[in-house]
Amino acid sequence: MKTFLRNLTGGLVIMAVAAVLGIIHNSVRGSSIPLIQKVGAVSTAGQSAGEDEATGAPDDTTGPAATPTTQGEASGGAGTEGSATMEELRAMMEKGTVTIIDARAADVYAEGHIAGAINIPYDRLPEYYERLAELAAPDAAIVCYCFGPTCDFSDQLATELRIMGYTNVRVFTGGWEYWQKAGYPAEGTKVD
């Protein structure tokens, strides 16, 4: 037992030395990453979808989703949260000024998604790193969505996009569920 604990302590020492070497390497390499990641998590899951559930009528004047905040603030953390309502998304689509990202898995995306949306499945996000890096201009409007108000894939994706330096990222909390219910433009194998 004593030997076991001594080896464990030795193991921790190796890890500490390795961490120091890693920090030194990170500080001298070209593509270093900040040791402390300052961008705060996006958290909109469970918020109002910007729609009256009882009537199904779009309502872009009430609820937290109707008051998007400014994103990408240098402060990080507080004030980085932002969501887009269905009507805002529709308006941006009509103007052609938005990149829409579906964060769901590829098979459900193929069945049906918001017209013009591209698919970056959250479950395999690192595979899409290069594609995300070249997605749009850093200040371009990007809206992420997933299944519906309780799904947080889009929040996670929005957080990663902000970490990558995109400053105008929002989440459409209603997601595919509300978009489909509203009968707005959609594409996919199971879309009429």
Next chain:
Amino acid sequence: MGLLRRKEILFFLRVVVGAAFVYGAYVKILAPQKFAMSVRSYQVLPIALSNFFAIAVAWSELIAGACLILGVFTRQAAASLAILLTVFIAAMIVVLAKGLVIDCGCFGPEGSLTVGWLAILRNLVLLSITLWVMRADDGSVSIRRLLPARR
């Protein structure tokens, strides 16, 4: 099991496990942003710590894996990997409990495994090997033995 046979098996397992960790570390060190992304996808650590954790884990895997292959501080290196594997298994159990479906990020984004029982089983096998090395390695197969003895 004869002494020589046991030694050979132990050495073989050391090299296989060490090489797996060195390869995994190489991929992670090459693209730390992607590995940090994988770390965040587990939703276990605060985002602020994800980059530091990614760097520390990747380099621990590299150094401990190399030590395991070379037979330098073998038992301590095996202990490092056992600690890492225990953390990985715990994180995977949390991910399963949360119902998240994510890539494990074990060997970088390509050719990885979804977090699930198979990934946990793989880590348990690796953990058993590292614990065996911690217990059984006697330092008889190591690079030190190949170097001329100091007088």
